[in-house]
Amino acid sequence: MLCMQIAIVENNESDREKLEEKLHAWAAMNRKCELIIRHFTTGEDFLKEDFNDFHFIFMDIELDGKLNGIDTAQALNKNGSHTPLAFLTMHDIYVYDGYGTNAVAFILKPVMYERIHACMDTALERVSNAKYIYNSKDTILSIPYRDILYCQAALHYTALVTVSGTITHKIPFYQMMEQLPKQFIRCHRTTSVNIMHVKQIKGRELLMGNSIWLTISKPYLTQVRDAYMDWISI
Incomplete structure (x- = not known):
């Protein structure tokens, strides 16, 4: 069984918990992998991590700290990250700002299970095909x-x-x-x-x-x- 590590960069605890519930529901239905989920409330905290350890990133656009989600994703790109990510937001006005990052989805809150399902299927395919x-x-x-x-x-x-x-x-x-x-x-x-x-x-x-x-x-x-x-x- 595969093990996938997921990052949730989200400063709203309620939104984070709802997203986690949907991730665990996907894993329970999929039965091909286990999830390790780590949480961060600021872009600055997340950028201190070895982001290459993660298989997928869910990134809220409006974060605590000086960096918003778009800034954080752009910093990841500049540091050579190829990890796919999905932006989370209450507003669709940011959708065009996400271009030029590794974003594979732009998900409006409240997040729908179908959107999370699609993101995780993408991540699982990448992990399953990872080779030396x-x-x-x-x-x-x-x-x-x-x-x-x-x-x-x-x-x-x-x-x-x-x-x-x-x-x-x-x-x-x-x-x-x-x-x-x-x-x-x-x-x-x-x-x-x-x-x-x-x-x-x-x-x-x-x-x-x-x-x-x-x-x-x-x-x-x-x-x-x-x-x-x-x-x-x-």
């Missing part, structure tokens, strides 16, 4: 991130252990880490696991979906346990 591109001297291969169980450093190479086998790629482990999405958690100096494929944590070991036990180094134990608890409690 393996490009060697004589081979080009696309590997869905959902099919990668874990990655391990091997000198100047990185081993990708997938559901169908192991591929060794000539790329340093630290460079591989920079390309992996948020569901990959470092459990050792040389190992990063896809939290979606972790079946059990016992002491300082974790059991992967291929029945392999991996060691958790002490410095990473807390973050691995927290990530796993977040995943299984969604």
Whole structure:
């Protein structure tokens, strides 16, 4: 099952709660993914985050702080964000201001479930199709991130252990880490696991979906346990 992280940038608590209800209704009906939803009331707070961690952004145009939603979306674009977003507003006078951003929808409040449904279907399609591109001297291969169980450093190479086998790629482990999405958690100096494929944590070991036990180094134990608890409690 896929895990999607959604950002809601909204300063009105009632509007945020109604949007969240519709998002959870979509997830319950869809049954293909789980949602992690994070809330922000200002554009300034949201821009402090690693926005590439999010799969979709719902952005209210009228926000607290100095930046409105349009300003925040434009700042995301300038910083290289490609995350799709939907603007939320009580007024349709802003619709043309959203051009030049990554907006895929302009949703008038009160938001209708059908509009949220369409946005989330778009986000799910993007996540489902997300792939790591393996490009060697004589081979080009696309590997869905959902099919990668874990990655391990091997000198100047990185081993990708997938559901169908192991591929060794000539790329340093630290460079591989920079390309992996948020569901990959470092459990050792040389190992990063896809939290979606972790079946059990016992002491300082974790059991992967291929029945392999991996060691958790002490410095990473807390973050691995927290990530796993977040995943299984969604």
